[in-house]
Amino acid sequence: MLAKGVFLLGLFNKLFKNNKNNKNSNDEYKDVESPKVKENIEENIKYIKDMLKDSDDIIYREIWVGEEFQHKLELVFVDGLVDKNIINEHVMHSLMLDTRQAKPSIEEIKKNIYEVIKKAAITGGDIKEIDDLDKCITSILSGDTALFLDGHPKVVIISSRGWQMRSVTPPETEMVVRGAREGFTETLRVNTALVRRWIRDPKFKIKQMQIGKRSKTDVALLYIDDIVNKDLLSLIKERLQQIDIDGILESGYVEQLIEEDWHSPFPQMLNTERPDKVAASVLEGRIAILIDNSPFALIIPTTLATLFQSPEDYFERWMISSLLRILRFTAAIIALAGPSIYIAFTSYHPGMIPTKLALYIAATRQGVPFPAFMEALIMEATFELLREAGIRLPVPIGQTIGIVGGLIIGQAAVMAGIVSPLMVIVVAVTAVSSFSIPSYSAAIAFRLLRFAFMLFAAVLGLYGIMLGFILMLTHLVVLKSFGLPYLSPFVEVNLSDLADTLIRAPLMMFKRRPATLDTQNKKRMKDLRPEKIESMEIDRRDNNDKKQ
Amino acid sequence: MIKNNDKISENQLSILLFTTMLGAGILSLPSDVTKAAGPNGLIVILLGGILALIFARFICRIASIFPTETFVEYSAKLMTKPVSVILSIFLVAYFLIFCSLNLRIFGEVAKSYLLNSTPIEVIMITLLFTSGYIVRYGIEPIARLSEILFPIMVIPTMIILLPAITDIDLSNFLPILRISPLKLLKGILLTAYSFVGFEILYVIFPYIQLENKLKKSINISFFSIIFFYIYVTFYTMGIFGYKETSVQLWPLLTVIKSINFPGFFIENLESLIMGIWTFAVFTSISAFHYAATLSLSKLIKAREHTYLVIPLIPIIYFLALIPDSIVEVYKYASYASILTLFFVIILPILMFIAIKLRGKGMKNNEEN
Numbered sequence: 001m002l003a004k005g006v007f008l009l010g011l012f013n014k015l016f017k018n019n020k021n022n023k024n025s026n027d028e029y030k031d032v033e034s035p036k037v038k039e040n041i042e043e044n045i046k047y048i049k050d051m052l053k054d055s056d057d058i059i060y061r062e063i064w065v066g067e068e069f070q071h072k073l074e075l076v077f078v079d080g081l082v083d084k085n086i087i088n089e090h091v092m093h094s095l096m097l098d099t100r101q102a103k104p105s106i107e108e109i110k111k112n113i114y115e116v117i118k119k120a121a122i123t124g125g126d127i128k129e130i131d132d133l134d135k136c137i138t139s140i141l142s143g144d145t146a147l148f149l150d151g152h153p154k155v156v157i158i159s160s161r162g163w164q165m166r167s168v169t170p171p172e173t174e175m176v177v178r179g180a181r182e183g184f185t186e187t188l189r190v191n192t193a194l195v196r197r198w199i200r201d202p203k204f205k206i207k208q209m210q211i212g213k214r215s216k217t218d219v220a221l222l223y224i225d226d227i228v229n230k231d232l233l234s235l236i237k238e239r240l241q242q243i244d245i246d247g248i249l250e251s252g253y254v255e256q257l258i259e260e261d262w263h264s265p266f267p268q269m270l271n272t273e274r275p276d277k278v279a280a281s282v283l284e285g286r287i288a289i290l291i292d293n294s295p296f297a298l299i300i301p302t303t304l305a306t307l308f309q310s311p312e313d314y315f316e317r318w319m320i321s322s323l324l325r326i327l328r329f330t331a332a333i334i335a336l337a338g339p340s341i342y343i344a345f346t347s348y349h350p351g352m353i354p355t356k357l358a359l360y361i362a363a364t365r366q367g368v369p370f371p372a373f374m375e376a377l378i379m380e381a382t383f384e385l386l387r388e389a390g391i392r393l394p395v396p397i398g399q400t401i402g403i404v405g406g407l408i409i410g411q412a413a414v415m416a417g418i419v420s421p422l423m424v425i426v427v428a429v430t431a432v433s434s435f436s437i438p439s440y441s442a443a444i445a446f447r448l449l450r451f452a453f454m455l456f457a458a459v460l461g462l463y464g465i466m467l468g469f470i471l472m473l474t475h476l477v478v479l480k481s482f483g484l485p486y487l488s489p490f491v492e493v494n495l496s497d498l499a500d501t502l503i504r505a506p507l508m509m510f511k512r513r514p515a516t517l518d519t520q521n522k523k524r525m526k527d528l529r530p531e532k533i534e535s536m537e538i539d540r541r542d543n544n545d546k547k548q
Numbered sequence: 549m550i551k552n553n554d555k556i557s558e559n560q561l562s563i564l565l566f567t568t569m570l571g572a573g574i575l576s577l578p579s580d581v582t583k584a585a586g587p588n589g590l591i592v593i594l595l596g597g598i599l600a601l602i603f604a605r606f607i608c609r610i611a612s613i614f615p616t617e618t619f620v621e622y623s624a625k626l627m628t629k630p631v632s633v634i635l636s637i638f639l640v641a642y643f644l645i646f647c648s649l650n651l652r653i654f655g656e657v658a659k660s661y662l663l664n665s666t667p668i669e670v671i672m673i674t675l676l677f678t679s680g681y682i683v684r685y686g687i688e689p690i691a692r693l694s695e696i697l698f699p700i701m702v703i704p705t706m707i708i709l710l711p712a713i714t715d716i717d718l719s720n721f722l723p724i725l726r727i728s729p730l731k732l733l734k735g736i737l738l739t740a741y742s743f744v745g746f747e748i749l750y751v752i753f754p755y756i757q758l759e760n761k762l763k764k765s766i767n768i769s770f771f772s773i774i775f776f777y778i779y780v781t782f783y784t785m786g787i788f789g790y791k792e793t794s795v796q797l798w799p800l801l802t803v804i805k806s807i808n809f810p811g812f813f814i815e816n817l818e819s820l821i822m823g824i825w826t827f828a829v830f831t832s833i834s835a836f837h838y839a840a841t842l843s844l845s846k847l848i849k850a851r852e853h854t855y856l857v858i859p860l861i862p863i864i865y866f867l868a869l870i871p872d873s874i875v876e877v878y879k880y881a882s883y884a885s886i887l888t889l890f891f892v893i894i895l896p897i898l899m900f901i902a903i904k905l906r907g908k909g910m911k912n913n914e915e916n
Contacts, residue, residue, distance in 0.1 A: 348663060352816045460674065462819065463662050466826040467678050470693075474682045477692040491692040 081143035083162025126159035171273035198279035215247035338430035340457035348461030569745030571832030584735035596739025597774035648867035716786030
């Protein structure tokens with residue numbers, strides 16, 4: 001027990017130590033002391049031009065303001081990242097034309113043209129001032145505009161981001177019949193705004209940080225301050241700050257860098273394209289991570305049960321949602337063990353198959369040269385190839401190749417005598433089942449394990465499948481997602497949490513937040529019992545009297 | 549949530565005890581019981597279970613005086629060190645023997661009903677290595693796994709037996725209690741042997757998160773398993789009668805063989821049940837394996853028990869290969885039941901006496 005704790009601590013330490021070593025050894029980029037903004041505008045501009053030389057999309061615009069054009073200002077921005085409107089209307093127009101009309105007194109101008117410009121001249125919304133040239137360069141490269149003033153040791157950063165982005169479209173990987181049709185885009189600010197539309201609580205916090213030495217990707221942590229478990233929050237912040245990598249290209253990078261068990265095929269955090277899923281998780285007490293340039297948000301922590309939940313379950317009523325949930329669990333088992341059961345029953349336990357079917361299988365398998373395992377392997381491998389190919393083909397062809405192609409190839413294979421017809425059906429049903437799992441990452445895990453189960457079934461039949469289940473369950477039982485056992489609430493059984501996993505209990509039973517998350521604020525809903533409306537009966541009686 | 553401390557809760561303890569006791573013994577339980585006590589099988593199971601419960605509570609009482617120590621350590625305090633060392637070695641051997649018994653019986657059944665042409669050695673080795681995989685992680689994963697496997701193995705078995713209700717002849721349970729008390733007593737002691745499994749309490753006590761519900765959880769666990777045994781024996785004795793049941797090797801499987809769900813998509817239900825039963829045997833084996841590993845590691849003062857998991861596997865394997873046939877297996881099982889007598893009944897009494905004798909000395913230790 002103690003030893004296990006020590007072992008885990010050792011693992012943590014190893015993770016942290018590695019990162020620290022990396023920081024010390026090859027850190028040419030950050031160790032140099034970042035220069036401060038000088039008073040002479042020419043020196044500042046020279047530094048920036050030096051750092052950003054050979055980048056022809058950076059624009060340097062000189063302006064002179066004042067009654068006799070005696071003060072020199074310079075704007076630096078990146079063409080393509082900025083909204084030209086803001087620069088033209090709000091910055092340059094205000095600075096060049098309006099200052100001449102504003103007429104502050106001559107003493108004020110002589111004393112502090114900078115304050116005048118900063119406070120009165122720029123009509124844009126979001127400005128701040130910094131004195132660090134490297135931070136200034138990072139801002140310029142993120143799409144802000146830098147305004148240098150000759151004779152002043154500070155630079156004004158004006159927010160002017162406006163680049164071409166994909167409009168908000170329905171999420172492609174998580175369609176629902178009933179529910180919002182907005183999905184995340186690749187711009188962080190748009191995504192955070194989408195989530196804010198669901199939660200208007202001042203305690204809902206969006207904390208940003210930059211990760212990635214060269215990409216300096218904006219990463220936002222979303223949580224509700226008085227619900228979330230503080231230990232979890234600090235753990236995640238620590239893990240994020242420990243990331244030491246050149247560039248973060250997608251949320252998948254962050255996921256793989258902060259997860260605890262990278263051996264496991266199972267995802268330890270949920271990824272989603274839907275803002276309503278993010279909002280719902282945050283309200284439960286989980287933490288969401290949004291990453292710039294990625295439409296996939298990460299939700300921490302997660303359990304196996306959440307991988308089977310779809311937002312639609314909550315928008316529809318409980319009976320149908322419960323049945324659909326049970327269907328999904330069954331689908332997962334079929335996706336996992338479908339071909340293995342076929343192999344086990346035909347090779348080892350033909351007595352267990354109903355007699356008529358057994359005779360039919362014997363008849364159809366007579367011409368097949370391969371044993372059941374090879375047959376299954378061939379069909380499964382072909383199907384995986386078809387699936388992978390279908391992703392890369394353009395949409396019109398891709399759809400048809402997937403389903404029709406699979407069936408036609410299967411039929412042709414049957415006629416060629418390579419596989420038996422029952423095998424084609426088993427593979428088709430397995431594939432369809434694996435598509436019904438809401439989370440794509442979980443579906444991939446089951447696809448992978450399916451082959452391991454096939455191997456077990458081929459060697460040891462039904463007993464092998466049972467051993468395979470035991471091994472998989474052992475792994476799941478030990479797996480933890482940021483301290484939360486992966487199989488909660490089946491393990492450490494908590495009846496109130498179970499109401500949301502195998503079935504979806506009526507909303508009235510969701511009065512408390514999931515107990516396993518150990519949140520600060522436990523209650524989420526008041527007693528919701530619709531009161532009997534007695535007045536309606538009285539009205540009807542009155543109407544009847546009136547009729548008579 | 550992040551407060552995980554490698555301890556099992558008391559709910560998990562009751563499920564763990566249930567699944568550990570429910571091993572390969574249940575297959576032959578009805579025949580043992582009817583051989584000893586004729587038509588009074590059900591009563592004997594009930595009384596045997598209550599006897600086992602009393603002694604389980606006894607062990608608990610003793611262990612709770614030393615809540616952070618396993619048997620190896622507190623027996624050294626109660627009896628002298630050399631005696632304790634010998635007793636601990638016997639305890640390790642005890643766990644290993646029962647582990648291998650379960651393994652061998654399961655191997656025989658699996659070979660007969662599931663995998664006819666696979667060598668029994670393969671079946672046993674694979675199960676042992678799977679057990680080794682989970683034992684390396686400690687008691688908490690074993691308890692969690694039991695929690696998950698518990699409904700999967702119990703509920704299908706109980707449901708599958710239901711159609712056989714039409715064949716039950718209640719006159720098979722008569723005459724009641726027309727049996728000499730001595731024979732009844734022998735029967736009770738024999739059934740207490742079917743409840744083997746709770747001795748792991750000797751060693752896992754330090755890993756239980758005590759919340760003052762210990763007695764209740766042990767009661768629940770024992771009464772559940774008594775109920776389950778009675779349920780199964782009720783069906784076997786009701787359908788076959790006590791004379792027939794006593795001559796069969798695995799009456800439970802014979803009953804399931806006779807059940808036929810018309811139109812169901814699986815025909816030989818007993819193979820399915822054997823597949824599901826793998827879980828029950830697995831939980832027993834891994835619990836015993838863990839108890840043996842833990843005791844041995846405390847005995848030789850190893851830092852972690854994980855080093856000893858793999859070395860014990862060949863020992864269990866060879867112990868399981870000692871009997872030559874199923875007949876010899878049950879012969880050895882009856883010898884092993886004598887060991888049970890010692891560890892479950894005699895040893896707790898001795899230790900209790902030792903506690904009383906050293907009464908004041910123990911109290912001083914507790915205050916420290």
